[in-house]
Amino acid sequence: MVLEVKGMKFLLDRKYYIKDGSHIWLKKEGNLVKIGMDAFFARMTNPLTALNVTSKQVKSGEEIGSFESSKFVSKIYSPLSGDIISVNDDILNNPQKINENPYDSWIFVMKPDKNVEEDKYIIEEKDKILKWIKKEIKRFEAGN
Amino acid sequence: MNLFNLGELNWRQTQLIYHALAYKNIEGLVLDSSKNRYVCVSLHQNPRDELDIDYCKKNKIGIFRREIGGGIVLLDNDQIFYNLIINRNHPKVPYAPDNFFRKFLQPVIQTYNELGISVEFRPLCDLIVDGKKISGNGGGEIGECKVLAGSILLDFDYKLMAQLMLLPNGIQKKFLELMQNNLTTVKKELGFIPLKKNICSILATKFENLIGPFTNRRIDSEINKKMIELNKQYSTDNWLYQRGTKQIGKEVKIREGVFLFYNLFNTQKGSVESTFEIKDNKVKKVTFSNSKILSHIAKKKLLDKFVGQKYDKDNLVNEITEWCY
Numbered sequence: 095m096v097l098e099v100k101g102m103k104f105l106l107d108r109k110y111y112i113k114d115g116s117h118i119w120l121k122k123e124g125n126l127v128k129i130g131m132d133a134f135f136a137r138m139t140n141p142l143t144a145l146n147v148t149s150k151q152v153k154s155g156e157e158i159g160s161f162e163s164s165k166f167v168s169k170i171y172s173p174l175s176g177d178i179i180s181v182n183d184d185i186l187n188n189p190q191k192i193n194e195n196p197y198d199s200w201i202f203v204m205k206p207d208k209n210v211e212e213d214k215y216i217i218e219e220k221d222k223i224l225k226w227i228k229k230e231i232k233r234f235e236a237g238n
Numbered sequence: 239m240n241l242f243n244l245g246e247l248n249w250r251q252t253q254l255i256y257h258a259l260a261y262k263n264i265e266g267l268v269l270d271s272s273k274n275r276y277v278c279v280s281l282h283q284n285p286r287d288e289l290d291i292d293y294c295k296k297n298k299i300g301i302f303r304r305e306i307g308g309g310i311v312l313l314d315n316d317q318i319f320y321n322l323i324i325n326r327n328h329p330k331v332p333y334a335p336d337n338f339f340r341k342f343l344q345p346v347i348q349t350y351n352e353l354g355i356s357v358e359f360r361p362l363c364d365l366i367v368d369g370k371k372i373s374g375n376g377g378g379e380i381g382e383c384k385v386l387a388g389s390i391l392l393d394f395d396y397k398l399m400a401q402l403m404l405l406p407n408g409i410q411k412k413f414l415e416l417m418q419n420n421l422t423t424v425k426k427e428l429g430f431i432p433l434k435k436n437i438c439s440i441l442a443t444k445f446e447n448l449i450g451p452f453t454n455r456r457i458d459s460e461i462n463k464k465m466i467e468l469n470k471q472y473s474t475d476n477w478l479y480q481r482g483t484k485q486i487g488k489e490v491k492i493r494e495g496v497f498l499f500y501n502l503f504n505t506q507k508g509s510v511e512s513t514f515e516i517k518d519n520k521v522k523k524v525t526f527s528n529s530k531i532l533s534h535i536a537k538k539k540l541l542d543k544f545v546g547q548k549y550d551k552d553n554l555v556n557e558i559t560e561w562c563y
Binding site (some may be wrong): 143148162164166167233 | 308334335379
């Protein structure tokens with residue numbers, strides 16, 4: 095299942111973290127969660143020149159790393175509380191792969207803390223994702 | 239909005255001030271100059287990959303790793319630094335970095351124009367006079383704020399900049415030549431350097447026209463405390479030499495669209511050093527060292543293939559790697 099908006103694809107087999115302009119996808123795999131960036135991020139940051147993950151244990155909403163595009167450094171905020179158990183070095187060394195294929199380019203895998211309520215900025219379902227992405231496109235196209 | 243018109247500061251303070259303001263969520267425009275020369279790398283650069291550290295140490299050139307983007311810059315007393323610190327949810331802050339630079343560099347362009355230098359914006363964030371760069375800029379998010387950092391180049395020590403870069407000798411010379419041809423200064427354009435306080439006054443007025451009235455402010459104890467705290471963090475080797483993104487080869491940028499790409503290709507027979515001179519994103523010149531590995535014919539074929547073509551690093555690396563094996 096795929097949602098397509100202005101040539102950007104949003105896979106519906108995963109959730110999205112949307113706080114403060116974040117464009118992070120989360121895919122549950124057993125008791126772990128694989129995390130990467132979505133198609134809007136891939137288009138906005140093309141080419142991505144640097145990517146780094148600096149934390150190992152985080153709370154939801156805390157800074158977890160950074161990326162650089164257009165000589166501008168932005169921060170990555172964690173969608174979950176928990177431990178980062180694996181980082182994709184290939185993507186850190188070749189961040190442009192996210193621009194080319196965002197959903198195959200996972201950045202890190204987390205083991206979420208148990209009994210922690212899911213962040214209210216995590217969304218799923220087609221209608222919610224569509225509403226959010228349309229708002230993001232409008233914001234971008236306004237140039238402001 | 240606050241105006242921190244600070245005059246000359248110790249080199250570390252010129253970086254610490256805007257980091258501290260951003261972390262304290264204090265919006266403002268900072269104008270200052272450094273008493274001492276130093277080199278500043280961006281967040282994702284590792285000085286060990288980019289700089290001749292021994293040369294910097296011998297010549298007492300400090301190194302600072304900032305939290306925002308851009309590239310390596312040599313900073314000294316012949317520059318005026320401007321830093322805009324603005325909350326990321328401020329209604330005047332554009333969403334996309336391209337628009338952020340385009341909008342907040344307008345006051346800098348207007349300042350150059352008022353000085354009599356006709357400057358235009360070139361994406362991503364260069365300011366250009368007759369094809370030559372006169373101001374480099376970078377930006378990023380720190381805490382709750384977005385930050386623009388750049389400088390008005392009054393004069394520039396081209397030779398020193400080339401010397402402190404970690405580049406093979408021949409490439410260092412090429413880098414120097416490219417800088418001299420593609421980077422200009424206020425002194426070169428006007429034949430003299432106007433008073434710094436006059437330039438700062440114009441900058442402040444132009445920024446004020448864009449973002450609203452300023453209130454003059456100094457570094458108070460609250461800001462100073464944050465600067466001391468950050469100075470401890472940024473002084474550690476752990477911070478300074480943190481791993482950057484590993485790239486194939488080295489791109490040394492002069493201005494947007496003009497740079498050198500240098501790479502050492504390791505083959506079964508030995509290594510081949512290659513340098514590509516890029517202008518307006520097209521390959522202008524290619525040089526190869528070690529003719530024993532690449533035959534004369536192979537070299538000519540590669541030159542014919544690349545010179546005049548659009549620069550595509552991945553394609554170029556793949557083609558040469560194939561030839562080498």
